[in-house]
Amino acid sequence: MMRAGLQKTYSSSRRKPGSTVVANPRPFNMPSPWIPAFAGMTRSVCIAFKPQVAIKHIMLILWLVLCLPAYAVGVDADTLPDVKAEARARSIMQDVRCLVCQNQSIADSDADLAADLRQGIRARVAAGNSDAEVKAFLVQRYGDWVLLEPPFNEATLLLWFAPFAVLAGGLWLLKRRAGLPTVASAPLTAAEQARLDQLP
Amino acid sequence: MMRRWLYGLPLLAAMLLGGVFLFGLQPTRNPQELRSMLLGKPMPGFDLPALGGGRFVAADLARGQPVIINFFASWCVPCRAEHVQLMQLSSRYKIPVYGIAWKDSPQNVAQYIKQLGNPYAAIGIDQTGRVGMDFGVAGVPESYIISAKGLVLYRHWGDIRQEHIDAQFLPVLRGEAQR
Numbered sequence: 001m002m003r004a005g006l007q008k009t010y011s012s013s014r015r016k017p018g019s020t021v022v023a024n025p026r027p028f029n030m031p032s033p034w035i036p037a038f039a040g041m042t043r044s045v046c047i048a049f050k051p052q053v054a055i056k057h058i059m060l061i062l063w064l065v066l067c068l069p070a071y072a073v074g075v076d077a078d079t080l081p082d083v084k085a086e087a088r089a090r091s092i093m094q095d096v097r098c099l100v101c102q103n104q105s106i107a108d109s110d111a112d113l114a115a116d117l118r119q120g121i122r123a124r125v126a127a128g129n130s131d132a133e134v135k136a137f138l139v140q141r142y143g144d145w146v147l148l149e150p151p152f153n154e155a156t157l158l159l160w161f162a163p164f165a166v167l168a169g170g171l172w173l174l175k176r177r178a179g180l181p182t183v184a185s186a187p188l189t190a191a192e193q194a195r196l197d198q199l200p
Numbered sequence: 201m202m203r204r205w206l207y208g209l210p211l212l213a214a215m216l217l218g219g220v221f222l223f224g225l226q227p228t229r230n231p232q233e234l235r236s237m238l239l240g241k242p243m244p245g246f247d248l249p250a251l252g253g254g255r256f257v258a259a260d261l262a263r264g265q266p267v268i269i270n271f272f273a274s275w276c277v278p279c280r281a282e283h284v285q286l287m288q289l290s291s292r293y294k295i296p297v298y299g300i301a302w303k304d305s306p307q308n309v310a311q312y313i314k315q316l317g318n319p320y321a322a323i324g325i326d327q328t329g330r331v332g333m334d335f336g337v338a339g340v341p342e343s344y345i346i347s348a349k350g351l352v353l354y355r356h357w358g359d360i361r362q363e364h365i366d367a368q369f370l371p372v373l374r375g376e377a378q379r
Contacts, residue, residue, distance in 0.1 A: 099338035099339075100338065100339060112303065112329075113329070113338060113339065116328070116329045116330075116333060117333070120330075120333055139237070140237060141237060141333060141334060141335070141336040142234075142237065142336050142338070143234060143235065143236075143237045143336070145234055
């Protein structure tokens with residue numbers, strides 16, 4: 001018996017000398033989990049490893065990996081001395097697209113041009129420009145595309161309204177369907193009723 | 201049937217979608233092209249140290265004819281690739297070409313020019329890239345055709361190849377000359 005034999009090796013490898021054999025808590029047909037981090041280790045090590053603990057470890061590693069992008073930050077030597085102004089400049093940087101790396105904000109980018117734009121924004125903020133004025137300065141040069149959030153104008157009307165249009169269309173269809181006369185189903189024939197009664 | 205027209209709807213939808221795809225597949229369409237915000241607008245002013253001493257200011261550009269302003273850098277490989285075309289534009293087509301060295305040092309630019317030849321009527325050194333920012337330069341090479349009146353007629357993104365001269369530069373320059 002293949003399965004029984006397999007189960008025996010599982011439990012025998014866990015058994016301490018002198019202890020009684022405990023039944024393997026795993027259902028017999030569940031394979032031992034293959035954990036990439038432990039690939040290549042001997043089978044006994046893998047089996048001794050508790051899957052619950054392994055999953056916890058894997059989750060921890062995954063969560064830590066999730067944090068990696070947080071380190072992607074463009075670092076500047078010169079920041080504004082005024083902490084408040086620097087914070088405002090940084091919040092603007094979050095909304096500005098890096099034209100070299102394209103799907104990153106200039107705050108996240110280490111590209112040369114992004115650093116220039118950051119300094120440009122700092123200069124504008126230091127000069128007392130409002131957030132809107134700073135963004136207008138950039139849009140005037142690089143176009144709307146430089147903003148990560150598309151502005152609302154005639155070119156982006158469709159972009160902003162298409163979801164609502166689709167939703168309205170769907171609701172209209174639903175409403176129409178609800179208004180349609182429903183056809184009452186024909187009553188069962190005697191033969192059908194008899195069959196139905198026979199069913200357990 | 202009241203709703204017979206509904207049967208035509210899938211066909212209509214398919215045709216509409218086909219039209220969208222056909223539009224997207226046009227060989228001349230480049231979805232990555234970003235139109236310069238300066239098109240049709242006056243060129244931004246600048247005042248830069250010139251290569252070889254003195255200043256290079258916007259007012260120094262040749263008057264009465266369209267000119268080309270080319271942003272380049274000695275560290276930029278596509279700039280080397282397009283250099284032959286710049287030489288051609290200035291010597292064969294007699295278009296005044298001006299260079300702005302973007303984020304580059306005067307020493308390196310001098311070396312670069314010595315190595316490859318000089319197509320430029322004047323070269324400004326934009327070491328910080330501030331003038332580039334005013335032009336909306338996102339990288340080098342980028343070239344601008346400036347009209348006789350100082351308006352931006354065309355922005356070329358990337359290196360200029362022979363086919364660009366034929367298909368874009370000459371038509372724009374000729375159209376301007378006829379005016």
